[in-house]
Amino acid sequence: MAANATTGTKIDQELEVILTSFDSNYVWNYGSVKEGLRELYEKAKREQWDSTTQLDWSIEVDPEAEIIPPQFNPLADFKPAQKLDDRERIRLRHALISNQLSQFLHGEQGALIVASQLVGAVPWMDAKYYASTQTMDEARHVEVFAKYTREKLEWEWPINPNLKELLDATITDSRWDFKFLGMQIIIEGLAMAAFGSLWKAAQEPLLKDLLKYVMKDESRHVAFGVLALRDHYAGLSAGEMKDREDFIIYACELMRNRLAGAEIGLAMGWDVEEVQKATMESESGRLFRAMLFMRIVPNLRKLGLITPRVREAFERLDIIQFEHLDTKDQDRELGLA
Numbered sequence: 284m285a286a287n288a289t290t291g292t293k294i295d296q297e298l299e300v301i302l303t304s305f306d307s308n309y310v311w312n313y314g315s316v317k318e319g320l321r322e323l324y325e326k327a328k329r330e331q332w333d334s335t336t337q338l339d340w341s342i343e344v345d346p347e348a349e350i351i352p353p354q355f356n357p358l359a360d361f362k363p364a365q366k367l368d369d370r371e372r373i374r375l376r377h378a379l380i381s382n383q384l385s386q387f388l389h390g391e392q393g394a395l396i397v398a399s400q401l402v403g404a405v406p407w408m409d410a411k412y413y414a415s416t417q418t419m420d421e422a423r424h425v426e427v428f429a430k431y432t433r434e435k436l437e438w439e440w441p442i443n444p445n446l447k448e449l450l451d452a453t454i455t456d457s458r459w460d461f462k463f464l465g466m467q468i469i470i471e472g473l474a475m476a477a478f479g480s481l482w483k484a485a486q487e488p489l490l491k492d493l494l495k496y497v498m499k500d501e502s503r504h505v506a507f508g509v510l511a512l513r514d515h516y517a518g519l520s521a522g523e524m525k526d527r528e529d530f531i532i533y534a535c536e537l538m539r540n541r542l543a544g545a546e547i548g549l550a551m552g553w554d555v556e557e558v559q560k561a562t563m564e565s566e567s568g569r570l571f572r573a574m575l576f577m578r579i580v581p582n583l584r585k586l587g588l589i590t591p592r593v594r595e596a597f598e599r600l601d602i603i604q605f606e607h608l609d610t611k612d613q614d615r616e617l618g619l620a
Contacts, residue, residue, distance in 0.1 A: 324413045394421045528592045
């Protein structure tokens with residue numbers, strides 16, 4: 284009985300329940316009514332992959348090695364970091380990469396939940412077809428990031444509070460288009476940029492292969508959001524549009540601060556505010572945060588969502604310069620197109 288009680292307590296600590304409510308739609312028109320979605324669904328079927336057989340998990344990974352080059356360390360010029368001895372410097376390096384991969388893992392679980400919601404919520408059959416393939420994709424992404432973080436890096440971090448807040452807002456909103464905005468356009472767009480940056484920098488072959496497979500899926504997921512929301516916002520009232528503007532600004536402000544280093548500060552025993560300030564002000568930190576929006580901003584423009592209010596907010600966040608970037612060029616640079 285005591286053992287069972289202990290096990291039950293542990294399971295309770297590993298679960299979190301949130302209340303969700305959204306309309307689910309039967310669709311009795313089984314034809315194609317949204318241009319491009321059927322083609323995307325066919326592409327998704329062709330590009331399914333098996334992480335067990337297509338990734339070489341036998342590759343040995345030293346979790347304390349330079350998985351990414353030191354110039355990508357946002358705390359390289361932080362005085363307490365410069366005073367570390369060799370052993371502590373290795374621990375910091377290990378902390379930075381394991382925290383980043385842990386946040387990818389948690390974000391993928393959020394995407395898994397949202398994709399499963401979209402199967403019921405979207406109002407077109409082709410979108411239900413595609414959302415079902417994305418649900419499978421996201422399950423596979425959770426699987427591979429969990430395995431890499433647990434077995435190769437041997438250090439899994441809890442979810443960052445800002446990321447958790449945005450995931451909760453997306454999962455609990457009852458409106459299907461907010462789920463697309465929050466997940467497909469903003470979170471998946473941010474993930475694609477972060478994955479691409481890490482893939483270019485990574486020196487560890489298993490991680491590079493893992494990221495390449497995941498990016499191929501994520502590129503389709505972002506395209507799904509753009510296709511599904513295309514023309515949707517043209518006829519909204521001013522009040523309805525303001526709701527979307529508020530959500531976009533809120534989400535982008537959260538994501539800009541998502542990787543600000545609080546967790547690293549706590550783990551290293553440093554002043555959290557000083558670590559966050561150093562991370563935000565470092566050259567690599569500024570470049571990384573800006574780069575995260577290279578897909579989000581042009582895709583919002585395609586949807587007609589760079590309104591005067593959003594433009595003003597993006598100018599304040601210093602991300603409006605990405606408005607006219609070609610996301611297809613970005614895919615080609617990563618070998619995805």
